[in-house]
Amino acid sequence: MLSMDGIIFVVYILTLLGIGLWFSRRSSQSSEQYLLGGRSLGPAVTAMTMQTTAMSGYMFMGAPALAFQYGWYAVWYAIGDAGGSIINLAVLGKRIRRMSELLGALSPIEFLEKRFESASVRVIGALISIVFLFAYVCAQFIAAGKAMATLTGFTYEWSLIIGISVIIIYTVAGGYLAVAYTSFVQGVIMVLGVAGIGFLAYFHVGGLTGLNSALEKMDPTYLSIWGKDLAFYGQWGVVLGAILIFSIGYMGLPHVVVRHMSMKSTKTVKGAILISAIWNQFFIFIPYILGLISIILLPDIKDPEMAITQLAYTLFPGLFAALLLSAVMSAVMSTADSLLMQAGTILSRDVYQRFINQNATQQTTILVSRLCILGGGIVGIIVAIYEPPSIFGLAVFAFGTLGNSFLVPYVASVYSKKANYIGCLCAMIGGAATNIAWTSLNLEAATAIHPFLAGLTVSLLGMVIGSQFGNKPSQRIQDIFEQSKNKRFFSKEFDQNIARHLAPEAKNISKFLAKEAESY
C-alpha cells in the first residue's frame, strides 16, 4: 500500500506528464512551428529551466551531507563551484574564445580537436566523458532511491529499483516530454521550496551568528577551515583540490551543442542568462548552509544525505514536504535522463560507429544507444545496491576525472605554442588515470594529497614530456596561436554578445573575401 506521500508523488508525476503532453501536442499541431526548434519562451521560463537543469541529486543530498560531516570546511567546494564560471571567463575565457572563433570550433571538445589537429583527442575525450557521465548518473540513482524510500516507505533496495525503472522508462520511452514548461513548474516548486527551507531554518537557528555559536558549543572545530576534528589540518593539497575541482571540472563537461537558426526575426532574451547566473551563485551555497543547520536541528539524523528532506518535514506541513520531495525526485530523474541520453549517444556514435561498425545504419546506432542506456541502468542498480558510495564522493570523483583530463590541455592550448597532440593525449589520459587510481586506492589518506591535485601534476608532466615527441603544431595553428594572443579588440559588452555559433560562417566569409581581394 502506498503512503500518502507516495500518492502525492504519483499525482505530481501525472500532472507533469499532462503538462508535457498538452504542450507537445500543441506544438506538434502547429503548422508553422517546428519540433525542437526552441522558439522564444520568455526570460522567466528560460531562466527557471536553466536553473532546474543545474539542480541534481548532488545539490539536494551530497552537498548538505558534506557540510554535516565536516562543518565549514565544506564551503571550500562551494567557493570553487561559485568561482568556476568566473575562472572560466576571466582567466582562460578570452584567449580560448578568440582561438575558438579563429578555428571555427563550436564546442570545447571540438576546440581541442582542432587546436591539437587530432581526431584521437575527441575519442579520448568522449571515453573520459563516459566515466564522468556514469559516475554522475550513479549518484543520481542513489539519490532517486533515497527519495523514493522516503516517499513510498519501501526499503532502499526496492525504492532504488522502482526509482531507476521510472528513470529508464522516462529516458527511452517517454515521448517528447522534456518541454521547457515542465521544467518551469518543477523549477518554481524547487526554488520556492529550497529558498523557503533556507529562510525558515536560517531564522530558526538565529542567523549566521546563532548558527556559528551553536556549532561552536557542539564542537569548535566545525568552524575551522580544516574540517571537523581538524581532519585536513595543514593539508593545503586537499584544500586546493577542493577549490579547484568544480571550477575546473566544468570545462570538460560533454556539451550537447545543437545549432539553432531563427528563420524570422526574434528579440533575443538576454536577461535569462543573467538571472540564471545570479540564481546559480545563490543556490550553490544554500545546500551547504542547510547541512550546517542540520547539525544543530537534526543532530541524530541517521543519513546526512537526507538532511534537506528531513528539514522539509520538520519545518513544513507534510503535504508541502512531500511535494518538494516529489520535485526533487523528478529533478533527479530529468538530470539522470539527460546524462544517460548523452552517454548513450557518445557510446553509439563516438565509440561504436567509429571503431566497431563504421557502416552502422541509423537504426543500429539508435538501438546501440538505447542498449547502452539500459546497460548503464543495470550497472547503476548493482553498484547502488551492493556498494553504494556517497553521492558527494561520486560527484567529486566525476568532476575530478573531467578536470584532470581537460584543464592542462585547455591551458596549454592557448599558453604554449609547442603543445601538440601527443602532449594533449598524455595529459588527458595521465590526468584521468591518476585520479581514478588515487581515488580507488585511497592514496589521499597516505599522501595528504587530494586526488585532483595528484591528477593535475601528472597531467602537467604528461603535457610537457609528451609535447617533445611527434609533429610540431602546423604553421596555421601557430599563426592562430599568435593571433589569439592579441589584446581584446572589442569592448567587453560587445565581445560578450558575439554569437559564437556563427564561427563557421565567419570563417567561410573571411576566406571568400580574401579570395575576392586576391583576384582584384
Add this chain to the structure above:
Amino acid sequence: MTSILAQKPVLAQEEVLRGLQQYDRRAKVQISQMILYPYYFFEYTLRAKSLLKLNGKVACTIDALSGQGALADVQPEFSPSPAKEGGMLPVAVAKDEAKRLAENFIIHTLSQKTKFLTVPRLHLADSSLFYRPFWLAQYRRAAHGQQQLIVDAVSGSYHPL
C-alpha cells in the same frame, strides 16, 4: 539573369548600426556590403512510437559550405530574387550530400533530445537551396584600429571575421 531563393533582410543598415552601437557607443561602425550565404533547407514530417506518440514536423538547415546543421524554429519565407554578381558565396556541398547530412543531423538531434523506443520515420516534405543575407561591417575603435564583422540581417547576431 538567374534567380535564387533568398530570405529578406529584416534588419536595415540603420537598425544594425543602432544595435551594434548599443554595446559600444565609442566605436564607429560602417556597413560596407551585403553578403548572401547559401544554406539548404530540409523539412520533414516525423513519426515515432513510444509509450506516447511523437508526431510533428521538424526542419533544419545545412550550411552549403561547411555542411554544419542547424535546427530551424519556424517555417521560413523565401522569396525569389536575382542572383548578384559579387558578394554571393559559392555552394560547396552538393544537394545529395546535404540531404544525407540533414538526415544524420536530425536523427542525431532527435536521439539526444527526444525519447522514443522505435526509430523515428522521417519523410522529406520540402527542400530548397536558399541564401541568407549578412551585412559586412567595419568596426573602428580609436587607438585600436579596425576589425571586420558579419551581422546576420535576419536575427541581428554578429561575429568578427
